[in-house]
Amino acid sequence: MSKIHVQTIVNRDPVEFLADPRETLLDCLRDHLGLTGSKEGCGTGDCGACSVTVDGTLISSCLMLGVEAGGKSIETIEGMAQGEDLHPLQRKFIEHAAFQCGYCTPGILVAAKNLLEKNPSPTETEVRYWLAGNLCRCTGYDKIIRAVMDAAEEMRGAA
Amino acid sequence: MKFHSPTSFAEAVVLAQNSEGVLRYLAGGTDVLVQMRAGIVTPDELIDLKKIPGVFDITRTAEGGWTIGVGVSGAQLGAHAELCADWPGVVDGMELVGSTQVQGRATLVGNLCNGSPAADSVPGMVAAGATVSITGPEGDRILAIEDIPAGPGRTNLTKGEMITAINLPPRGENGGDCYLRFIPRTEMDIAVVGCAVNLRLDGDTITEARVSLGAVAPTVLLVQDAADAIIGTTLDDEAVANLMAAASAACNPISDKRGTIEFRTDVAGVLAKRAAKFAYARAKGEVIKGTHL
Ligand SMILES: Cc1cc2nc3c(=O)[nH]c(=O)nc-3n(C[C@H](O)[C@H](O)[C@H](O)COP(=O)(O)OP(=O)(O)OC[C@H]3O[C@@H](n4cnc5c(N)ncnc54)[C@H](O)[C@@H]3O)c2cc1C
Ligand code: FES
Numbered sequence: 075m076s077k078i079h080v081q082t083i084v085n086r087d088p089v090e091f092l093a094d095p096r097e098t099l100l101d102c103l104r105d106h107l108g109l110t111g112s113k114e115g116c117g118t119g120d121c122g123a124c125s126v127t128v129d130g131t132l133i134s135s136c137l138m139l140g141v142e143a144g145g146k147s148i149e150t151i152e153g154m155a156q157g158e159d160l161h162p163l164q165r166k167f168i169e170h171a172a173f174q175c176g177y178c179t180p181g182i183l184v185a186a187k188n189l190l191e192k193n194p195s196p197t198e199t200e201v202r203y204w205l206a207g208n209l210c211r212c213t214g215y216d217k218i219i220r221a222v223m224d225a226a227e228e229m230r231g232a233a
Numbered sequence: 234m235k236f237h238s239p240t241s242f243a244e245a246v247v248l249a250q251n252s253e254g255v256l257r258y259l260a261g262g263t264d265v266l267v268q269m270r271a272g273i274v275t276p277d278e279l280i281d282l283k284k285i286p287g288v289f290d291i292t293r294t295a296e297g298g299w300t301i302g303v304g305v306s307g308a309q310l311g312a313h314a315e316l317c318a319d320w321p322g323v324v325d326g327m328e329l330v331g332s333t334q335v336q337g338r339a340t341l342v343g344n345l346c347n348g349s350p351a352a353d354s355v356p357g358m359v360a361a362g363a364t365v366s367i368t369g370p371e372g373d374r375i376l377a378i379e380d381i382p383a384g385p386g387r388t389n390l391t392k393g394e395m396i397t398a399i400n401l402p403p404r405g406e407n408g409g410d411c412y413l414r415f416i417p418r419t420e421m422d423i424a425v426v427g428c429a430v431n432l433r434l435d436g437d438t439i440t441e442a443r444v445s446l447g448a449v450a451p452t453v454l455l456v457q458d459a460a461d462a463i464i465g466t467t468l469d470d471e472a473v474a475n476l477m478a479a480a481s482a483a484c485n486p487i488s489d490k491r492g493t494i495e496f497r498t499d500v501a502g503v504l505a506k507r508a509a510k511f512a513y514a515r516a517k518g519e520v521i522k523g524t525h526l
């Protein structure tokens with residue numbers, strides 16, 4: 075199987091890797107770039123644990139091939155905190171205890187950040203619909219929604 | 234698996250024509266990658282169409298209709314205010330597909346060519362009278378949306394053929410459309426029944442109508458009897474009753490875990506009624522938000 079050389083940008087850094095065309099972007103992030111924050115829950119687009127943004131659009135990285143990533147700009151959970159400074163969403167998830175096992179958390183944080191960039195003051199219904207593709211087996215969702223609403227409020231205040 | 238990313242449709246046609254074994258085109262990949270992962274379809278060759286210039290464009294035609302590129306995602310459609318104003322039923326059908334993440338990739342063309350009888354964007358396109366532009370080894374042709382699906386998972390495209398764009402007609406005056414589906418939850422499920430209605434009014438009277446049903450037969454249906462039941466009426470109670478009866482009569486569904494034959498047949502009539510009322514209200518100029526946010 076001939077591999078394809080891919081050059082792309084991940085979390086604002088230029089990176090390159092050799093991908094088998096069958097590998098998903100999630101496989102490439104985890105296995106070639108060592109970015110294991112994005113998780114595989116299902117591999118079939120149902121759970122959102124692998125959420126990343128590509129050129130600002132939220133996608134499931136298990137539903138995109140690594141060889142499609144050439145020339146794009148990808149943001150993953152690893153790019154969310156600025157050094158030691160957590161993103162407001164990350165802080166609010168801790169404050170509200172919005173996770174237990176944490177497997178869903180990176181995907182939900184990436185998805186919620188993307189929502190707040192597009193819509194800084196979403197209603198609770200809008201948050202619930204936006205995150206409908208992010209499954210959580212532990213929390214029962216309520217704390218996640220409250221953490222996102224609270225972070226949105228803080229970010230509006232800071233802006 | 235061989236992976237190709239041609240930069241023109243002409244190049245893609247040559248690749249497709251010379252391909253060996255199982256071929257798939259890659260639009261958003263939200264069906265193709267799931268099928269690869271599940272081992273249902275293992276392509277020998279994959280042709281990514283998204284490096285071809287123009288495939289992400291949504292363009293107003295000289296006549297006032299729309300040309301939609303084969304790479305345009307649901308998210309892109311939903312963000313296009315003018316297109317949403319013209320064809321809310323078509324956009325709503327596509328926006329019902331999957332989650333926000335799936336919306337970031339999934340396309341109308343992929344939804345159509347995957348050939349699911351329950352494909353959510355297809356009834357809206359059929360009711361709108363949309364067509365697809367096709368290119369292939371024998372040249373170019375245009376087909377109506379309803380002529381593409383040949384059965385579950387199959388299309389009427391021949392070897393080497395592919396769709397180059399979707400064409401929506403001009404909305405025109407006093408028109409409205411709507412797509413509704415029934416699922417047991419509010420998000421992330423496959424339609425048990427879907428129904429789209431597109432109509433035009435002269436005063437209060439319906440002068441043109443197209444009614445389409447999904448998930449009640451091996452392919453999405455265009456139901457002429459249902460349209461005839463409301464053309465020439467003001468969508469009065471008798472017309473609505475005739476519409477419901479015609480929609481139910483057109484059903485040829487299966488029973489599965491999502492719904493029985495009886496349930497699907499009944500719900501088809503109910504959705505036809507509701508979709509017709511929303512389409513009528515939109516044709517009257519009312520702004521009605523889609524079922525999806
Ligand atoms: C979690 C999840 C939820 C989903 N929910 C729904 C739902 O609610 N409703 C629904 O209808 N679907 C749903 N789907 C299915 C899927 O997302 C849609 O069918 C989507 O529109 C497919 O588009 P795509 O661009 O991803 O297609 P792809 O996977 O890229 O392609 C699909 C098919 O179309 C063919 N094709 C692509 N482009 C062309 C072309 N230009 N010419 C000819 N053939 C072409 C391919 O060969 C392939 O067979 C869901 C999928 C997932 C993963
Ligand atoms: S692992 Fe990608 S959506 Fe579940």
Ligand code: FES
Nearest residue numbers: 174176210211212
């Ligand atoms: S915290 Fe365990 S899946 Fe969400």
